[in-house]
Amino acid sequence: MKVHDNRTPHLQGSVVAIGAFDGMHLGHQAVICKAVHASKIYQVPGVVYTFDPPPRAYFQNATVLMSVDEKIEYLRKFGVEQVVIARFNEDYTQKSADRFVKELHNMHPREVLAGNNFRFGRGRSGSVELLKQYFNVNIVKPVRCMKGEVISSTRIRQLIARGQTQEVGALLGEKEGVKG
Numbered sequence: 001m002k003v004h005d006n007r008t009p010h011l012q013g014s015v016v017a018i019g020a021f022d023g024m025h026l027g028h029q030a031v032i033c034k035a036v037h038a039s040k041i042y043q044v045p046g047v048v049y050t051f052d053p054p055p056r057a058y059f060q061n062a063t064v065l066m067s068v069d070e071k072i073e074y075l076r077k078f079g080v081e082q083v084v085i086a087r088f089n090e091d092y093t094q095k096s097a098d099r100f101v102k103e104l105h106n107m108h109p110r111e112v113l114a115g116n117n118f119r120f121g122r123g124r125s126g127s128v129e130l131l132k133q134y135f136n137v138n139i140v141k142p143v144r145c146m147k148g149e150v151i152s153s154t155r156i157r158q159l160i161a162r163g164q165t166q167e168v169g170a171l172l173g174e175k176e177g178v179k180g
């Protein structure tokens with residue numbers, strides 16, 4: 001697997017999934033699996049474009065659930081071929097939504113995968129609607145837990161803070177008594 005540190009590769013074709021993916025819960029896994037599946041159909045590299053640190057950690061001091069190395073290892077196991085690690089710092093957050101779109105064009109995506117509420121660019125000005133003007137965007141349906149709530153890294157951080165670790169395991173898709 002190729003890891004691009006703070007640079008976006010020039011590719012003739014790709015399928016790109018974008019997001020923080022902190023914790024790799026069942027919602028994230030659905031997005032990644034769909035991206036890998038689509039990349040096989042189009043016969044192009046499956047690329048995950050992610051951020052280090054996660055934007056929520058940078059802006060809101062949220063707890064980081066997994067290191068960037070753990071994330072890369074996880075993506076490798078899921079069959080992702082290339083990963084872009086955007087170093088999320090003051091400089092990076094100045095990038096406009098249009099510049100971010102231009103950057104994505106370097107990879108000539110056949111499909112872009114993101115959730116409905118995905119935002120990007122300085123001041124969170126870019127939306128999925130903007131992405132749709134340029135790319136074939138696949139919006140992944142929200143994955144919910146048994147109780148019906150949408151699974152999120154924020155929810156996992158809350159459960160960890162309350163010591164409800166068994167519930168966390170369920171949201172990560174870990175089976176009880178099964179390791180690795």
Ligand SMILES: Cc1cc2nc3c(=O)[nH]c(=O)nc-3n(C[C@H](O)[C@H](O)[C@H](O)COP(=O)(O)O)c2cc1C
Nearest residue numbers: 019020021055093095100118119120121122123124
């Ligand atoms: C180029 C760029 C600039 C961003 N600037 C901001 C910002 O100014 N304020 C903010 O709250 N988030 C900013 N973000 C973070 C996004 O709001 C969002 O958290 C990120 O794209 C990851 O999406 P996800 O949280 O759905 O995984 C920026 C993201 C990108 C790609």
Ligand SMILES: Nc1ncnc2c1ncn2[C@@H]1O[C@H](COP(=O)(O)OP(=O)(O)OP(=O)(O)O)[C@@H](O)[C@H]1O
Nearest residue numbers: 019020021022027114115141142143151152153154
């Ligand atoms: N439960 C879910 N079902 C489907 N897609 C999801 C789910 N949670 C996140 N995604 C998608 O996965 C990508 C990465 O999401 P992100 O890292 O923002 O997850 P999150 O769990 O919502 O994080 P946070 O709670 O910190 O905002 C985004 O494109 C997002 O829309």
